Amino acid sequence: MTDARLNNSVFLIHAYLDGELSTAEALAIEQRMAEEPALAAERDRLETLHRVLHERLPKQAAPPDLRRRIERSVGIHAVNSRPSWRALAASVAVVAVLASGTTWAVLQPHRGGDVADAVVSGHVRALMAPQSSDVLSSDRHTVKPWFNGRIPQAPRVVDLSSEDFKLIGGRIDVVERVPVPSLLYQRRQHLISVTAIPKRTAGSSPARGMVDGYNIVAWNDDDVSYWATSDLNVKELQEFAAAFRAAP
Amino acid sequence: MSRDDQTRFSTLVLPHLADCYALARWLTGNGTDAEDVVQEACLRAFRAVDGYGGGNARAWILTIVRNTAYTWLRNNRPAELVMVDDLELAANDSAAATPGGGGSSEATPEASLIAKADAGRLKEAIAALPAEFRETLVLREVHGLDYREIAAVTGKPVGTVMSRLARARRRLISELGTKDS
Numbered sequence: 514m515t516d517a518r519l520n521n522s523v524f525l526i527h528a529y530l531d532g533e534l535s536t537a538e539a540l541a542i543e544q545r546m547a548e549e550p551a552l553a554a555e556r557d558r559l560e561t562l563h564r565v566l567h568e569r570l571p572k573q574a575a576p577p578d579l580r581r582r583i584e585r586s587v588g589i590h591a592v593n594s595r596p597s598w599r600a601l602a603a604s605v606a607v608v609a610v611l612a613s614g615t616t617w618a619v620l621q622p623h624r625g626g627d628v629a630d631a632v633v634s635g636h637v638r639a640l641m642a643p644q645s646s647d648v649l650s651s652d653r654h655t656v657k658p659w660f661n662g663r664i665p666q667a668p669r670v671v672d673l674s675s676e677d678f679k680l681i682g683g684r685i686d687v688v689e690r691v692p693v694p695s696l697l698y699q700r701r702q703h704l705i706s707v708t709a710i711p712k713r714t715a716g717s718s719p720a721r722g723m724v725d726g727y728n729i730v731a732w733n734d735d736d737v738s739y740w741a742t743s744d745l746n747v748k749e750l751q752e753f754a755a756a757f758r759a760a761p
Numbered sequence: 762m763s764r765d766d767q768t769r770f771s772t773l774v775l776p777h778l779a780d781c782y783a784l785a786r787w788l789t790g791n792g793t794d795a796e797d798v799v800q801e802a803c804l805r806a807f808r809a810v811d812g813y814g815g816g817n818a819r820a821w822i823l824t825i826v827r828n829t830a831y832t833w834l835r836n837n838r839p840a841e842l843v844m845v846d847d848l849e850l851a852a853n854d855s856a857a858a859t860p861g862g863g864g865s866s867e868a869t870p871e872a873s874l875i876a877k878a879d880a881g882r883l884k885e886a887i888a889a890l891p892a893e894f895r896e897t898l899v900l901r902e903v904h905g906l907d908y909r910e911i912a913a914v915t916g917k918p919v920g921t922v923m924s925r926l927a928r929a930r931r932r933l934i935s936e937l938g939t940k941d942s
Contacts, residue, residue, distance in 0.1 A: 531901065570902075573779070573782060587804070640776035725818065726817060
């Protein structure tokens with residue numbers, strides 16, 4: 514094998530491990546790695562590097578008062594002596610106030626429907642909260658029962674780990690004053706909220722759209738509307754929707 | 762400043778503050794400078810929030826943090842901002858990302874040796890990378906952005922992202938595979 518061909522294959526191994534290849538390309542490089550020990554050894558090194566980076570690099574949290582200083586610098590809070598947890602709660606409240614129908618409609622008449630705004634607000638609150646879920650578990654047999662007794666109908670919870678969408682938990686959102694279940698999945702560092710709404714609440718057909726930088730893919734199955742929200746790109750979010758719908 | 766802008770800022774930027782801080786910390790190398798960069802970047806983002814045209818909000822704010830960090834480094838620590846010339850690198854490209862390629866002295870260690878690296882060594886090895894290799898690696902491995910998102914944040918073609926990422930990882934593998942460094 515020439516240097517140029519070897520080099521090209523090495524780039525493809527990176528792209529393969531990063532999930533950037535099409536199915537056909539992935540199959541081709543898998544076959545090459547099976548045939549050539551040098552490529553297989555490089556894959557092992559890269560996989561190991563990826564694993565140690567994820568397991569051992571310390572997660573860096575922002576200093577607790579950084580948010581407060583930034584909020585003050587853009588005039589979000591006039592009062593500057595609050596402890597940081599109250600500043601956090603207040604900033605969440607700004608978003609929450611706008612999630613209630615009428616205020617939002619007055620301020621943002623040009624954007625999507627109330628349901629889209631509500632599911633995005635729920636997702637943003639999850640991103641900002643110290644804990645992104647009310648129930649944190651990758652086990653669907655833990656997540657689903659948690660909803661029982663809290664809302665009339667527990668949502669369909671599916672295992673999509675084989676599609677590289679990891680279940681991390683669930684929470685209850687409020688859409689048009691009705692409590693509804695949201696499940697939280699993760700691909701890479703992107704969180705995906707999927708909110709299950711009785712169809713009469715949603716009153717809207719399946720669609721994709723965007724609110725404030727978050728992609729939304731919505732669809733109807735049986736008598737439920739599902740709304741998936743994420744900063745994941747729309748292509749992968751549609752993959753998520755397809756995997757969710759196809760799951761047993 | 763309008764209440765509306767503040768709301769958009771709260772929705773678009775604040776959820777990603779930890780991401781912003783982590784990126785700034787990797788680019789500047791310490792927490793104090795990272796806080797300055799994030800504060801400055803947030804002010805820029807706030808002034809621009811009215812004209813934000815949609816798209817991935819996280820990639821948008823990370824782009825602002827990244828550009829602010831480089832401006833900050835140019836003004837405060839220009840000596841440390843040694844950029845590797847991509848053109849020069851391209852000439853050596855056939856060897857640069859290849860294990861043991863081009864007759865270089867780079868080691869091709871066993872995976873088991875890489876597996877022994879602790880957090881301190883990982884941080885040192887990443888900090889020692891040239892700035893554009895480091896940012897590409899961090900955006901991928903720490904922030905989990907895909908190639909297109911990294912291309913958007915760094916303003917480089919996807920092909921450049923791929924080769925930078927490959928070379929950054931090769932340097933890390935080579936460094937971590939060296940015993941007792």
